[in-house]
Amino acid sequence: MSAERRAVIAAQLGAASEACAREGARLTELRHRVLGLILEADGPVTAYQLLDRLKETRRGAAPPTIYRALDFLISQRLIHKLERLNAFVPCIETGHEHAAQFLICRQCGTVTEIDDHAAANALEHAAEREGFHPRRAIVEIEGTCALCFHP
Amino acid sequence: MSAERRAVIAAQLGAASEACAREGARLTELRHRVLGLILEADGPVTAYQLLDRLKETRRGAAPPTIYRALDFLISQRLIHKLERLNAFVPCIETGHEHAAQFLICRQCGTVTEIDDHAAANALEHAAEREGFHPRRAIVEIEGTCALCFHP
DNA sequence: GCATCACCGGTTATATTATAGCCTAATGCG
């Protein structure tokens, strides 16, 4: 990993610590570690992939170890779960409420998060027209990314 | 189940048969049966719930039995999979390509399918602005349905 | 007719994803 990349990750971890501190949430060593693993991964990672990496330095880590950390990180809006892939990615924008949409490339597996307010609003209105009160929208679009499309 | 409800289901099964016939797809007895079970269910059903029901009349049914039937029904656009729930529901409109969105009530578990073109288009455009070529959008909105909200 | 081929589904085994439940340790707080 490049020094530059490491610096970015360190900054993201720092921002996460601050966000948690502001909320009174405890970003413990374990949770910090798991978030670090997700930030380091290039692309979505599954819970068991994370568990394997975690085990390298934390003997005795077991599924509940990782799932509890993931639950925490999701609750703090530091990561997202991709339901289609049963995998996890960092939020592009740490710690805020934000309407996220994901673009999943079927060729290369790359996942891009976008944050399109027009689409989010359209969905919200569509739901409200049914008398529905939306809390959270899962939007995962499968297709072909620009790079795979124009090879 | 009411006679009326049974009649609706029979009509849906008939429409499915026709749609498959048009496509040259084989809606075998097993697949017809599984589609029937999904139509009869009031709400999303999981693969293993379907398997249990199937077993009542089909000794030896096993997970692959049901998953293969589900794959077929999805490929024919007769059912949808809800990724959030790992569960299956019938399509509201049999056999067509259609952009579907789902409203999932956290209180009562009811799932409503809507088909909002404005939202679908907004998503499509958002993806295309990234140079992405969308094939399929998974949209599942969690929240509170009208009935649960105004009790 | 009958050879061939593709597809269907039975069967066994196993992979993958996720949670329950119980207990001890660490932390925050009056």
Added chain:
DNA sequence: CGCATTAGGCTATAATATAACCGGTGATGC
């Protein structure tokens, strides 16, 4: 401190999904 609350270790198990192999069956071409 003493107590409550939360975090996480640990074991077990639940829930979801697929691999791989095989025999049967129906369509197709000759």
